[in-house]
Amino acid sequence: MADIVTINPRFEVSFWGMEHALPLIGKRANLPVACLPLLAALTPPEHTVTLIDENVEAIDWERCARADIVGVTGMSVQRFRMREILTELKNRDCFTVVGGPLVTVMEDYFNGLADVIFIGEAEQTWPQFLREWSEGLHQYRYEQLEKTDMSSVPTPRFDLLKMRHYAFGSLQFSRGCPFQCEFCDIIVTFGRRPRIKSARQVIAEIDALYAAGLDVAFVVDDNLIGNKQAIKEVLREVVVWQQEHGYPLSLFTEASIDLADDAELMQIMKEANFISVFIGIESPNEDSLRETKKYQNVRQGGTLLEKVHRIQNQGMEVRCGM
Numbered sequence: 001m002a003d004i005v006t007i008n009p010r011f012e013v014s015f016w017g018m019e020h021a022l023p024l025i026g027k028r029a030n031l032p033v034a035c036l037p038l039l040a041a042l043t044p045p046e047h048t049v050t051l052i053d054e055n056v057e058a059i060d061w062e063r064c065a066r067a068d069i070v071g072v073t074g075m076s077v078q079r080f081r082m083r084e085i086l087t088e089l090k091n092r093d094c095f096t097v098v099g100g101p102l103v104t105v106m107e108d109y110f111n112g113l114a115d116v117i118f119i120g121e122a123e124q125t126w127p128q129f130l131r132e133w134s135e136g137l138h139q140y141r142y143e144q145l146e147k148t149d150m151s152s153v154p155t156p157r158f159d160l161l162k163m164r165h166y167a168f169g170s171l172q173f174s175r176g177c178p179f180q181c182e183f184c185d186i187i188v189t190f191g192r193r194p195r196i197k198s199a200r201q202v203i204a205e206i207d208a209l210y211a212a213g214l215d216v217a218f219v220v221d222d223n224l225i226g227n228k229q230a231i232k233e234v235l236r237e238v239v240v241w242q243q244e245h246g247y248p249l250s251l252f253t254e255a256s257i258d259l260a261d262d263a264e265l266m267q268i269m270k271e272a273n274f275i276s277v278f279i280g281i282e283s284p285n286e287d288s289l290r291e292t293k294k295y296q297n298v299r300q301g302g303t304l305l306e307k308v309h310r311i312q313n314q315g316m317e318v319r320c321g322m
Contacts, residue, residue: 002047002130005064006040006071008033009081010054018167028165029055034172034220035073035100037156042126049160056165059085065092069133072114073100079109086113097129104189107141119143120189121175123153150175150195155204158212169214171251173202173234177223179256180293181280186222194226199237206241210249219253219274226256228265235265238272252276252317256296260307266314276317279308283322 013019018030032053040049050067052059064070070089074082079102089096090113098110099118107117116138118125125142132138163169174196177186197205209217225231242249251274259266259277269277281304282294289297297304308318 002068002133003050003066004043004047004069004071005050005052005067006036006073007059007064007085008036008051008053008055009072009074009078009085011078012081014077022167025167027167028057029053029167031166031168031170031218032158032161032163033073034156034170037158037161038153038172039071039073039122039126040157040160041154042123044127044130047130049157051157051160053161054081054085056162061088061092064089064094068095069097070094071097071099073098075101076105078102083110083113086110089113099126101185101189105185115140117141121148123148147191147193147195148175150197151201153197153201155201155208158208161212163212163214166214167216169209169212169217171202171205171209171217171219172221173197173219173224174221174226174231177226177256179223179296181282182293184222190222194223194230196227196230196234199234202234203237203241206238206249210245215248216250216252219251222254224253224255225259225262225265228262232265232268235268235272239268242271242273247273249273250275252278254278254280256280257304257307258296258299260310261299261301266311266316270314270316274316276319277311278319278321279311281308281320281322 011017022028036051036053040051043049072082072085086096096114097116098114099122103110103117104119107119116129121144124144129138129142174194175190176192176194178192178194180187251272253274255277257279283289284304286298311318
């Protein structure tokens with residue numbers, strides 16, 4: 001049996017972090033990263049798991065030193081803090097493992113600081129590593145040969161996080177995006193074929209988040225509408241859940257601008273209580289959009305501004321990435 005600690009490093013102060021505003025409402029961070037409670041759910045029950053999100057609590061270094069395995073995850077904007085944490089852990093002779101978006105695209109970034117690295121998704125490789133670690137046969141590098149079958153993804157362990165400190169919850173309905181924007185690493189990590197959880201899985205995840213006391217949630221999918229027909233079926237079940245529970249949960253997410261081309265999808269999202277959507281506008285310059293292969297933003301059917309207005313007219317706030 002392994003005693004495991006998993007750490008999400010603090011973020012630098014930014015517009016999206018809302019660090020200066022959150023104390024006004026008694027919160028420490030905007031939302032939990034989805035990977036911590038998911039990794040806990042993927043861990044076989046014979047092991048113990050402690051989750052530490054440095055955005056809401058200080059790292060207990062003594063606790064880490066007592067653990068058999070200390071995992072660190074992170075995105076590119078967390079890379080400097082990840083190095084600091086891993087350096088401190090190695091100074092304390094901790095056995096360290098690293099996964100997440102940054103190490104997936106920059107494998108050698110933590111050379112000498114990580115005993116094990118995980119490339120890409122880890123639904124298969126995390127349990128595999130724990131089996132091999134128990135036998136003293138673990139590898140240095142783990143990478144799944146195939147993308148995760150989303151029907152196998154368990155409900156995250158929100159109960160292991162200090163959810164009272166977050167302004168919002170986080171949910172994941174799907175992974176992947178069909179587009180090919182050259183500046184984006186999403187298709188490197190998750191691929192261009194959108195993979196979607198079943199409605200049953202999504203409702204179980206919503207139930208777990210609602211039980212944790214959250215009434216606003218970010219659906220963290222990088223493009224919720226990558227497979228429009230499939231997501232409609234899931235969202236219809238979310239509508240039913242909202243109706244049965246009296247609409248207690250407000251949702252916001254990310255989507256591509258072609259959301260504006262599907263009136264039915266916008267209506268379902270409205271009925272599911274999506275109040276806001278982040279959309280990558282990137283630039284009003286069509287030559288720039290074509291140069292970066294953001295072709296979905298220059299399709300026929302109206303100007304970018306007209307499409308934004310269509311979404312707004314459905315009652316959803318549009319946040320533009322530029």
